[in-house]
Amino acid sequence: MGTERRGGRVTLQQIADRVGVSKFAVSRSLSGKDGVSEATRLRVEEAAEALGYSSAQAGPHDIGFVCYDMDLVNSELRMLVQNGVQREAQRLGYPLRLQWTHEPEQVASIAKLSAGLLLVGPHDRQTIELVDAMRIPVVRMGWISPLEPVDQVSGTDREAGQAVGQYLLGLGHRVIAFVYGATAYRGRKERYHGIREVTEVEPDASLHQMWFEENSGFADALRALQAKGVHPTAFFCPHDGLAVTVVSELLRLGYRIPEDASVIGFGDFVAATQISPQLTTVRVHGAEMGAAGVRLLIERIKQGRPPYEPPQRILIASKIVERRSSGPCPPAGPRRKG
Secondary structure (H helix, E strand, C coil): CCCCCCCCCCCHHHHHHHHCCCHHHHHHHHHCCCCCCHHHHHHHHHHHHHHCCCHHHCCCCEEEEEECCCCHHHHHHHHHHHHHHHHHHHHCCCCEEEEECCCHHHHHHHHHCEEEEEEECCCCHHHHHHHHHCCCCEEEECCCCCCCCCEEEECCHHHHHHHHHHHHHHCCCCEEEEEEECCCCHHHHHHHHHHHHHHCCCCCCEEEEEECCCCCCHHHHHHHHHHCCCCCCEEECCCHHHHHHHHHHHHHCCCCCCCCCEEECCECCHHHHCCCCCCEEEECCHHHHHHHHHHHHHHHHHHCCCCCCCCCEEECCCEEECCCCCCCCCCCCCCCCC
């Protein structure tokens, strides 16, 4: 077959258009990777030769996935996100480079070999600046600065807090405790602000914060509230791990759940169904978040180099999963002894 095109740079998209396949089928064919039929590979090679394509032109086409590895509280959610990323990348035919790290140079190494990067978790400013300087598409899955010009996929923390507030109010609860634990993580703050927005407009409802070391101290924190005349009938725990602690401690103190007190978790992680009673909780769709991040990143890769206007925010809505740890407010009202 004679060469039909000379002058200028031949792109994978031109080859794809000629053959009638996707750009990344072309990439896999020319790189010798699996995932395409032998017939397609031969057609792609013939079209590449006809157009004058040189393998030296090939750039990186992998998707990079870098997950912050020091955030143990959210490790189960991060694994769900990773599973979603892997499945969606495989479904769409994109190779994936994956690493868990918090080291800026390691993140930069992955970024250099990738057509685009999914960056998950609270990476520091040095890491963000190194990645930004490479001018590749980036989708962040974690907290960002207000109006930061970057694409982001996230959950619905504040909205979930609002939904939990409405749920508990609907069950008749009017004295509600928000169980921070020991640390005010950003997501927990958002969930608190959400439930506060709902409860503060109800004249007979009150919301109270509880702070204590997460593996101990709940009973003392509860007694401190009760000494102030506050006797919660419902506890919203912004992580299932906290909810497990609260359930265990309430049972130890002689409470019946949900007859005397309701407990709501967050995450719908493994622990939610491994205790008795099983937790009512808020399911966070981590795998779906990962898949959405892949789709947005591929869209940006196809558009070319950033910046993109306007940056996108994609929210994956959570849902309340009702189990046995929640029920109507006790008819007698708040219990008086802890």
